[in-house]
Amino acid sequence: MKKFKLPRLTGGLLLAGMILPTGAVQANDAETIIQSKCVACHTEEKAEPLQMSRMSHQRKTPEGWLMTIARMQVMHGLEVTDDERRTLVKYFADKQGLAPEETEGSRYAMERRLNTMESFESANFEEMCARCHSGARVKLQRRPASEWEHLVHFHLGQWPTLEYQAMARDRDWMDLAFKKMVPELATDFSLKSASWDKWQSVKSVPVSGSWSFSAQMAGKGDVRGVMSISGGKDDQYSVSIDGEYADGSAFKGSGTAIVYTGYEWRANLTVDGVAMRQVFALSADGSELNGRMFEAVHDEAGMDFSALRSGSKAKLLSVQPGYIRAGSTEVLTIVGAGLGKKISLGDGIKVVSEMYRDDNKVVVQATANAAAKPGARDVKAGKAEGALLNVYDRIDSVKVVPDFAVARVGGNGGSTPKYNAHFQAEAWMNGVDGKPGTEDDMRIGFVPAKWHVEPFDAQAEADRDTHFAGRMDEKSGLFTTGASGPNPERRMSTNNAGNLKVIAEVMEGANALSAEGQMIVTVQRWNNPPLP
Template identity: 70%
Template sequence: MKNRNLPRLAGGVMVAGMLLPTTSSYAADAEQIIRDNCLLCHSEENASAPQFSRMSHQRKTPEGWLMTIARMQLMHGLKITDEERRTLVKYFADRQGLAPEETAGSRYAMERRLNTMESFESADFEQMCARCHSGARVALQRRPAQEWEKLVHFHLGQWPSLEYQAMARDRDWFDIALEKMVPELTSSYPLQSSAWESWKAAPKADLAGRWSFSGQLPGKGDLHGTMTVVAKQGDRYEVSVDGQYADGSPIKGSGRAIVYTGYEWRADLTIDGVKVRQVFAASKSGQQLTGRMFEAVHDEVGADIVAVREGSAPMLLDVQPEYIRAGSRAQLTLVGTGLGEQVSLGDGLQVVKELYRDDNKVVVEVMADAGASEGARQVSAGSANGASVNVFSSIDQVKVVPEFAVGRVGGNGGSTPKYNAQFQAEAWANGPDGKAGTEDDWRIGFVPASWHVEPFDERAKADRDTEFAGVMDARTGKFTTGAAGPNPERKMSTNNAGNLKVVAAVKEGSETLTADGQLIVTVQRWNNPPLP
């Protein structure tokens, strides 16, 4: 007997549908699943070229299709297995996905960059759509006018109190949604596009091979290594990772991956005993991968990753660290593929000694002249280029990244884990005018700092938020939030929410440079869909 349970939840994120269909004939299987399970509510419009009402008139990312199918299960009683759901996600994402150009600018939602501050040209869009969920969730789907109109009706039917909420009760929400937003969404995010037609016709790359990657994990620092990808059936891959952090600690793990829409890489791995996910986009040539790798449960913990396939054109991905002080001696690691013998670092920088070399990594000891001019230097290793190193004389200012963040209480026997916050100190130099905060300021890079929190305002001070909201790691910049639930030690036994100022202190000679950001610690993350 088939297991027809509803989707399992892990930390609130629906994950079962994003794993791998095990059959190679998933298209035929998917169409049969639709005919067997979906035609009570939908209809088949064209049997010879399978087309189904509503379903065939939308395009979405893999995460978007997963959310739609899961909604059918949770709200409309659809009974399918986990395996069937995986097959449907693959089918729809491949046939009705988004072209690479159509996801540009909105990938942060798929990559779980949940502290992203969105901004859109349309005030109507921000007030009508992006006030309840991310605007990226809308931007990562395509519909014709009729489907956008149905979506408006769905919202009002599913959430009948919507018109009485802030930014809705002070206007004729329904008429604005139909008369202004439907045409705007149809124009901005149409079902038909030349980008999608072009991408459907383009050849799709096999992503098997050995990849050189580099990245940066907040709180831990630079990382690099190799990823070995072995092709299996149906756009599936086995993956193994072997690398290290800047401090020499290893990165080892393995798992499985699948590619949707010809370029959307999704992998579930276990690295150093921790379950992680990769959300990458492959370049059209299939020679590069870019995206984010993050912990499955704590998706706030993640690294930006860029990778290049061995055997492609020589390329320099990164120089680690990304800066060197004038008049100093430092060890730099060049990461890429096809790295040649001759390393060039630009004016004022000399290679003193080569410490390590293979095709993907070169480690050199470098001397920077005391009088080296400030600014970026383009670096090359033979014909491999594409990365730079920053030369600076002094750090003039520091910024906290992110400037504004949200953390959430959790745990304490409850069903939702904590959502912590991670901060970095970013060093900057003043430009030629010598003034901070002007257009000619330039970024040096992330630097070590000492960290602490303070009350953000008088209300936070009176409520003793710094005592209850959580604990800041003074060395790494990681803030671990407090436990969920009422706290009898607080006024009115309220929970461990708080409004905090996050302060970074960086030593620069005899001075200490400081900067601050804001952290809101709030209630549990009850609603945690694949697209926020």
């Protein structure tokens, strides 16, 4: 029997493999690869333009196509080089991708927001599709009914016990899969769509230039600066970042990027010695980039990121911090592009002095009148607007964000790193009725807190989960998990899993306000695909 050596395709390689090398090959090169290496399993249906069985009847995100090609390598013996795989991902993502509207509501999967709690209107979809992987993985692809049916057969062939597992063996799984789910998926996620037809006529917009950016990272706070982008040939770019955190520490780095499907921005950078990735969506006019930037190894450590190309329009990205207490004087940084001379912070807030100004930010000292009415203010810098500043006179309650999180043990000489957890304390002010939890409550913003963990229940206390599962940094809200592997110090030598309460304490004058969340610390993240 011929031995087949499986290619080593780790989660990190899969994600990093999406960035093309210098000198990207063109579409005709991708078609040459397809015709030479894919015809053993796929037949040519049409030569001009090239159309192949199966592969030409699906549309996916860049991550989705990357997973498909990797599966062909692992399961079917496809032999392609890293450059050829990158070339194919670029080709398919451009030719058979998703329109921006088709990714709305599911971008959290591409952006690695892995503590997102999914919910779906269809109970069948939740029980049939979203019980083994994220529902977003399904929603980020498009197929005709015949291809959705092929996908059901693939699942049964690859996981033959599927219909006998929990939430499957108590029903006629086959009948539900073929008669209910295939028609539902073919209707909700059809191969043909008006959005995709329209998007194909939109030309890719070059993104070279200077970009003002604003971001916010758990445990480190606000970030701002300038992202410089150069290049553009074959949708490839060089990127450099020159920014700072709110405490003045540097946020600098450089790397490379590529644009798929005319708007899907993917970048690999090294920032302050740490490998990081960017998953952004480019606006239709090419003036804005929005998404998430995160560490390559620890994708749980990331930041919401918004950028605006200088010279494209006058607009504000943020005010940092985004709140001011009535009767106080604070230093505020206004971030954006096209910043005019006249600064307006809204009723009851006066600019005392302008401390610094450049093309991307204005730093001011501002005073909020003691009688200023609580609420959001529209901030303006000349014609630039779009940011809000919250005025409050007290903090009534605090929330832990996220209120439920999953962390994973790792390291300890094993192949998988730890997957830690980052928490933030969100301050709120009650509405006019003075009661929490009503629609007119005002979110103030993220505030400093003191953090600790406690056993979530009696079993967690008996198992001493707080001792074994990891350690919470009381200032930053970063929980670092314990080491992987059996622990002989624990009952039955179990691993360092745990069920913990996450508690934030915020001082409001002499009073301590507290809030609770929950964190499950569990086993290693063995499976780490680009789309969870």
